[in-house]
Amino acid sequence: MRPVLSLALCLCCCALAECQRRRVEELPRLLFRPNFTQYSGYLTSSSGSGGSRRLFYWLVESSHVDAATAPLVLWMNGGPGCSSVGGLLMTNGPFLANDRAELERNDFAWNRLANVLYIDSPSGVGLSEPGPTDPTELNDNATTRLNLGALLHFYSLEPGPTDPTELNDNATTRLNLGALLHFYSLFPEYRGRAFYIAGESYAGIYIPLLASAIIDGGHWPSLINLKGIAVGNGLHMPYNKSAFKSDRRALTDAMGISIGNVSVLELSVVSKVLLLNGFAV
Structure with missing residues (x-):
């Protein structure tokens, strides 16, 4: 139990540090000496x-090719709600x-050939901070709202601090794009x-929406030189092919999360990126 706890505490301390671009110098129970540079923060x-x-x-950053020229890959777990x-x-x-809480x-x-960026998204997932709350409001109603907010974060919904009705993938897309722009700064x-x-997984929703936002927002290619997207075991099937259509449709309609009907969007983004990079589609 102690090894697991020590690793978790180290990660939490790194997450809670008031840092933006801080080099990670050491990790607990690491069994090898890294030959690459790494940074962490918010x-x-x-x-x-x-x-x-x-x-x-x-x-x-890359370990086997020059990090100064290697491409950048953003990795996103899905879930929704997975770090x-x-x-x-x-x-x-x-x-x-x-299983001994050691890092082998x-x-x-992937960082053998590329610089890889991992982001916990949306807020409240993993080590990312949740949205603002009022710590002085301590009553059953406040607790109910906090519990509901935690459940919504589990489904990767992004309730705003002033507009709790904004619970959809578009809000998460704006959050991801803003974080990416801050990274480039x-x-x-x-x-x-x-x-x-x-x-x-649910990154099958996140990725095409973020790619579209990058291209349509005018950030391509001078700032964010998007070359392609890759989705493994992604959620992007239409409703009539979904094994959980009946018990998720009500949630989709009520909350605006995109369980289905993204395959056309995904195809359009891939085609757009290929055309912009000079490939025939």
Whole structure:
């Protein structure tokens, strides 16, 4: 239990630090000496509803090619509500956490060939901070609202501090884009460099929406040089092919999360990116 607790405490201390671009110098129970540079901290963003949010990020630079020229890959776990730190420690990051809470080397890490950025999104997921609350309002009604807010965060909804009706993927997209723009202000060396977005599960919703926002928002290609997207085991099927159509349709209609009907959007984004980069579609 102690090894697990020590690793968790280290991660939390890193997350709670008042840092924006801070180099990670050491990690507990790491079984190898990293041959790459890594940074962690917070990216400030807004869902568009009047309040700023701080999303936790972890950047691992390339270990086997020149980090100064290697492309940048944004990795997003899905869920909804899954921390991208899980991808860092259990999927494609340079570390693999074993059952003794030790960090082993991952010989198939993506940062062998690229600089990989992990972001916990939306706010309240993983090590990202939740939205603002009033700590002086301590009563059953406040607790009910907090519990509901936690449940909405679990479904990757993004209630704003002044507009609780803004519960949809568009708010999360604005949050992700804002965090990404803050990243480029903290790391200007990545501006204009080849950029890819990858992820799994509900990232099948996050990724095409973020890619569209980058292109349609005029951030391509001088700032964010988006070259492509990759979705593994993604959620993007239409309703009539969904195994959970009946028990999720009411939630989708009420809350605006996109369980289905994203495949056309995804295709349009891929086609747009390919055309912008000179490929025939």
